[in-house]
Amino acid sequence: MPASFVSSPLDAGRVVASLGPLASRYRIEVHPAIDSTSTELKRRGAAGPIDGLVIAAETQTAGRGRHGRSWVDQPGGSLLFSLGWQAPVAAGSLPGLSLAVGVAACLALERLGIARTQLKWPNDLIFRHCKLGGILVETVNPRPDSVDVVIGIGINVRLEDAARDAVSAPVTDLQAAGWSGSRSELLAAVLSELGPTLERFAREGFHPFRAAWLARHAFQHRNVTIWSSGREIAAGRATNIDDDGALLLETPTGIRRFVSGELTLRPDRAGEPG
Ligand code: BTN
Numbered sequence: 233m234p235a236s237f238v239s240s241p242l243d244a245g246r247v248v249a250s251l252g253p254l255a256s257r258y259r260i261e262v263h264p265a266i267d268s269t270s271t272e273l274k275r276r277g278a279a280g281p282i283d284g285l286v287i288a289a290e291t292q293t294a295g296r297g298r299h300g301r302s303w304v305d306q307p308g309g310s311l312l313f314s315l316g317w318q319a320p321v322a323a324g325s326l327p328g329l330s331l332a333v334g335v336a337a338c339l340a341l342e343r344l345g346i347a348r349t350q351l352k353w354p355n356d357l358i359f360r361h362c363k364l365g366g367i368l369v370e371t372v373n374p375r376p377d378s379v380d381v382v383i384g385i386g387i388n389v390r391l392e393d394a395a396r397d398a399v400s401a402p403v404t405d406l407q408a409a410g411w412s413g414s415r416s417e418l419l420a421a422v423l424s425e426l427g428p429t430l431e432r433f434a435r436e437g438f439h440p441f442r443a444a445w446l447a448r449h450a451f452q453h454r455n456v457t458i459w460s461s462g463r464e465i466a467a468g469r470a471t472n473i474d475d476d477g478a479l480l481l482e483t484p485t486g487i488r489r490f491v492s493g494e495l496t497l498r499p500d501r502a503g504e505p506g
Contacts, residue, residue, distance in 0.1 A: 239308050239390060242288055243416045250420030257427055258315075260286045260419075265307075267294040269314040270368060270384035277372045277380045282316030288419060289313070295386065297366055299494075304398045309390035309405070311365075311415050315383045315426060320434050323371050323379040327491070328438025328477030330355045330369040333383055335444045336425040337365065344421050346411045350450035353470070353479045353495050357387065358450045362404035364388055385422065389415055439475045446473060455498040456481070458490055466490070467498055 242262045248255040266272055269287040271294070276282050289312050295303030305312055319326065334355040341349045341357075350358040357365035365387035373380040388395075388405035396403055406418075432440060446452060449470070457467045458481065468483035479490045 240414050240416070241308070242290060242311075242419065244288075246414065246416035247420045247423070250417055251423060254424055254427055258284050258286050258423060260288065263287065263289040265289060265291050265293060268292050268296050268303075268384075269312055270296060270370060270382050273314045273316050273382045273384075274370065274372050277316065277382070281318065282380055282382070283318035285316040286419075286423065287314050296368060296384070297386075298368055303366065303368075303386050304395055305386065306388065306391045306395040306405075309388075309392070309395070311385070311387040311389055311418050311422075313385055313419060313422075315385075315423070317381040317383060317430050318378055319381050319430070320378050322377060323374040325437070326369075326371065326379070326381070328441070328475070329381070329433055330367050331445050331473070331477040332429055332433050332438055332441040333367050333369065333385070333426065335441045335448070336429040337367065337385060337387070337422055338448050339444075340418075340421040340425040341406075341409075343425070344411060344413060344418065346406065346409050349409070349448070351445060351448045352450045353473065354477065354492070359404050359409050361450070362402040362408075363399075364404050364406070364409070383426070387418065387422075389418065437475065438477050442473060442475060449473075451495055451497060456495045457498050458493040458495055460493045465493065470495070 244260040244262050247260050266289040269289050272287050291305055291307035292312055297303040334351045338349050352358050355367040356363055368384040370382045371379050390407045391405045451470045456470050457464050468481035471482045472480040481488045
């Protein structure tokens with residue numbers, strides 16, 4: 233393994249030390265290998281409370297992405313973790329949560345000095361047009377006034393070529409963004425942002441995060457195509473998002489609203505206004 237890929241192991245003690253007083257919010261477990269940190273957290277949720285439980289791993293054997301896709305990691309070179317949150321709201325009050333989590337992740341990276349990370353709707357982390365990380369938000373144990381949320385985050389820290397080749401979309405890592413810190417420090421930074429983000433989201437929903445999200449949208453005001461299940465369903469200009477995180481697309485037939493799907497950039501055609 234080239235020297236540049238040797239990274240210090242994730243260390244729960246270092247995460248706790250970096251978190252300082254905020255550490256009391258979390259119980260942190262680091263696993264050398266696991267099927268999926270999110271799957272494990274869901275299993276734990278079936279047995280007991282998971283609020284504040286953080287499951288992190290050096291590698292996943294069955295990492296999961298959005299839309300049933302798999303999530304490829306670089307053993308020792310990816311940040312892979314899931315956080316349990318008992319949201320004090322009904323499951324139906326969570327639209328936009330994954331976008332708010334995306335803002336928290338960007339703020340954490342910015343706090344570490346990694347500027348210019350962006351978001352692609354709904355919640356891909358992007359650096360220089362390539363995917364830097366992803367967020368998977370799932371719910372379990374719905375109750376009338378609360379629900380358990382499993383927030384899974386994967387960030388590419390140092391990818392080898394084999395890991396890059398295993399992913400069909402263009403990917404990048406934090407090394408390309410000029411960052412060479414430890415994953416323990418990175419996990420602490422993301423958890424530090426997530427705590428206040430989740431508290432505020434529970435009180436006010438997505439609205440207070442909307443401007444920060446739009447300021448970081450990689451495709452803002454760009455011509456895009458929106459896909460669902462591999463099929464193009466609309467094309468237009470990405471102009472805005474709603475207070476519930478829905479994408480607003482300016483199309484030839486007017487503004488259309490989308491709550492799910494995948495975005496790709498549409499090459500601008502000659503003569504078409506930018
Ligand atoms: C996406 O498709 O962009 C979301 C990817 C989420 C990956 C993370 S890695 C940690 C957690 N465990 C998983 O199995 N998935 C999430």
